[in-house]
Amino acid sequence: MCFIYSRLFFTLSIIMLLLSFNLLIIDKSIFVEYFLLTLNTSDLVYVMLFDWMSLMFMGFVLFISSMVIYYSEEYMMGDLFKFRFILLVVMFVCSMMFMIISPNLISILLGWDGLGLVSYCLVIYYQNIKSFNAGMLTALSNRVGDVALLMSIAWMLNYGSWNFIFYLDVMKNDFYMELIGYLIVLAALTKSAQIPFSSWLPAAMAAPTPVSSLVHSSTLVTAGVYLLVRFNFAFSTNLLNILLFISMMTMFMSGLAANFEFDLKKIIALSTLSQLGLMMSILALGSYKLAFFHLLIHALFKALLFMCAGNIIHSLNNCQDIRYMGGLIKQMPLTCTYLNLCNWSLCGLPFMSGFYSKDLIVEAMSMEILNIFVYLIFYISIGLTVSYSARLTFYTLIGEFNFYSYNLIQESGKIMLVGMSGLILFVIFSGSMFSWVMFMSPMFICLPFLMKIMALICIMIGGWLGYYLSKFKIFYNLLSKNLYCLFFSSMWNMPLLSTIGVNYFPLLFGKIYFKLLDQGWIEFYGGQQFSNKVKKIMLIQLLSMNHLKIYLLLLLIWLMFLFLMN
Known part of the structure; x- marks a missing residue:
């Protein structure tokens, strides 16, 4: 599996690089519009731009990907889900391809979001x-x-x-x-x-x-x-x-x-x-x-x-x-x-x-x-x-x-x-x-x-x-124990600010909200109190408080009813 994708990507990378050199020398760009469908008189068209820049970058991406996938064959050898890993990497590369050849913001978003989604799947691998x-x-x-x-x-x-x-x-x-x-x-x-x-x-x-x-x-x-x-x-x-x-x-x-x-x-x-x-x-x-x-x-x-x-x-x-x-x-x-x-x-x-x-x-x-x-x-x-x-x-x-x-x-x-x-x-x-x-x-x-x-x-x-x-x-x-150096080594406290700095106050507010409303006075005087009052005034609820006695009483009434009817 790895060898097949590696060879495919390597071949494609050579083609892309040769094409990019050709377009660079003759100073030419190719603009391709692929018609998908018509929807209420609006044409949906997929646009691709092939110039020396996009083709050269695609050549580099495919060449590096081919070597990395080949390398993964041995690196991920003992992994149970190696097939899934390789497919994720291929999806990752394809998302990048979508982004590179797009002169259109909508199709860029397709590759951009694809990169974000697949990168999440790979980071939590x-x-x-x-x-x-x-x-x-x-x-x-x-x-x-x-x-x-x-x-x-x-x-x-x-x-x-x-x-x-x-x-x-x-x-x-x-x-x-x-x-x-x-x-x-x-x-x-x-x-x-x-x-x-x-x-x-x-x-x-x-x-x-x-x-x-x-x-x-x-x-x-x-x-x-x-x-x-x-x-x-x-x-x-x-x-x-x-x-x-x-x-x-x-x-x-x-x-x-x-x-x-x-x-x-x-x-x-x-x-x-x-x-x-x-x-x-x-x-x-x-x-x-x-x-x-x-x-x-x-x-x-x-x-x-x-x-x-x-x-x-x-x-x-x-x-x-x-x-x-x-x-x-x-x-x-x-x-x-x-x-x-x-x-x-x-x-x-x-x-x-x-x-x-x-x-x-x-x-x-x-x-x-x-x-x-x-x-x-x-x-x-x-x-x-x-x-x-x-x-x-x-x-x-x-x-x-x-x-x-x-x-x-x-x-x-x-x-x-x-x-x-x-x-x-x-x-x-x-x-x-x-x-x-x-x-x-x-x-x-x-x-x-x-x-x-x-x-x-x-x-x-x-x-x-x-x-x-x-x-x-x-x-x-000695240098590492210095307070300034600790600040510099932690990327200016950025990991802390990006995590606790962003979500500490929303989580704290959520805790206060939960304590006051969901489990506090609002609940006591609202839903909980209302249900308690309803329970007390409901006749059926009163009847169900002593099940066996009520059952026998209803049976006696039923027998009396049958006796009177006869």
């Missing part, structure tokens, strides 16, 4: 209380965005069609389009887990690791960024400034939190959050192509990063705490090599794939006329990325081995390794390849020498800091 809580938080956070999307659909009734792609340029200064822009940004913030909706993304780690690999690379969280890329022509300057601030804060906050986290999957989840903030911030600065480019490159190395983490967790008897790991480079050389390469790509180390997109983004930001706050947040966030990557490398690959004394840790999973090996060449070479394809006319960036190497300086400082704090754990322990 391992049925325990932690998974149920995480699934509910994920579903309810995403519902906010779904409502925003429904409201934007309602506002687009003013234009006579939901094919937004025709109105973005023409109606840019219109009040309705500005309002739709705000709603679309809200929807994208929830789906891509930006502040204040960030807490669901680390919580969604309760899902199986292949699902995390898909969610964090090319499907659920990237849907929001892709929607903004499509809508970017319609956004006003004020809206872009708000988006820039929110995304920068998300990038900074998640990078800081990842330096204090000990759960392997949560560290990688927070790194995804940081990269999403980077994509959105460069999109807010006006470079939507750069955001899309980083979206594609990030998808490859993040998928492989999760697959490596899954292999490590699998080998360590489902242990996810990095403090128990260490020295894994000796027992799992290939997995650790892949993990290191992905980390280098994530940090933007020259000349890995991530360097081509990340360095270009930072240099494009440096060319803008911005204040010192934006510069600092960008460069500090780059340093923090390298810091938590160096810390992760130290704890898992280099440091002391803290797992069981008797163990048999080895790379036995041949199928998992083949699935991971399918991605590694792309992690190394895709940056340069796709930069040549997507940016046919090279971007001219002229900066002073210090600003040119500023990203490299931040990478070095961040790497040194991450290694130093991990190596000398006494400093790290």
Whole structure:
């Protein structure tokens, strides 16, 4: 089953990528309208848009999905419901396809809600209380965005069609389009887990690791960024400034939190959050192509990063705490090599794939006329990325081995390794390849020498800091006990605010309401008292108070009645 879907998706991905290159070179888009039915003189038509952007993204999604499904064959081997799991993953990918090819808000909602629903089913796949809580938080956070999307659909009734792609340029200064822009940004913030909706993304780690690999690379969280890329022509300057601030804060906050986290999957989840903030911030600065480019490159190395983490967790008897790991480079050389390469790509180390997109983004930001706050947040966030990557490398690959004394840790999973090996060449070479394809006319960036190497300086400082704090754990322990550090490590108390902060007062009000009304004075003087009074005045109720005596009395009356009649 896994192999069939894997081969199908792989074949489709190659076709999509070749078609996207063709459409990019000849500068052409294909707009398809599929007639469904006529209802009271209204035609119901399904619209699809095939341009280089949608086809390239679909190619990436299908390629990553093929490798993840292949990897799942061994990862989910002992699972009783593996067939159901694979079908859910396929539904997940199909929902993303619907979203990518839609130039219409109604059909986008079809894929958007499909992603939300299937992601809930996948997060609660391992049925325990932690998974149920995480699934509910994920579903309810995403519902906010779904409502925003429904409201934007309602506002687009003013234009006579939901094919937004025709109105973005023409109606840019219109009040309705500005309002739709705000709603679309809200929807994208929830789906891509930006502040204040960030807490669901680390919580969604309760899902199986292949699902995390898909969610964090090319499907659920990237849907929001892709929607903004499509809508970017319609956004006003004020809206872009708000988006820039929110995304920068998300990038900074998640990078800081990842330096204090000990759960392997949560560290990688927070790194995804940081990269999403980077994509959105460069999109807010006006470079939507750069955001899309980083979206594609990030998808490859993040998928492989999760697959490596899954292999490590699998080998360590489902242990996810990095403090128990260490020295894994000796027992799992290939997995650790892949993990290191992905980390280098994530940090933007020259000349890995991530360097081509990340360095270009930072240099494009440096060319803008911005204040010192934006510069600092960008460069500090780059340093923090390298810091938590160096810390992760130290704890898992280099440091002391803290797992069981008797163990048999080895790379036995041949199928998992083949699935991971399918991605590694792309992690190394895709940056340069796709930069040549997507940016046919090279971007001219002229900066002073210090600003040119500023990203490299931040990478070095961040790497040194991450290694130093991990190596000398006494400093790290002292730092962790600090109140400010506890605040930073808990994502600025966001998980607390998203759960107790939202539902504490409604639940408290419900308790008071239940006590006063359902079980209190209202009930005593209302329904309960009324029923007591009725019981006392009802004759039938009086008769039924002593059943045997009444029965014998009625029998005597009946016999007397029979006697008199005769």
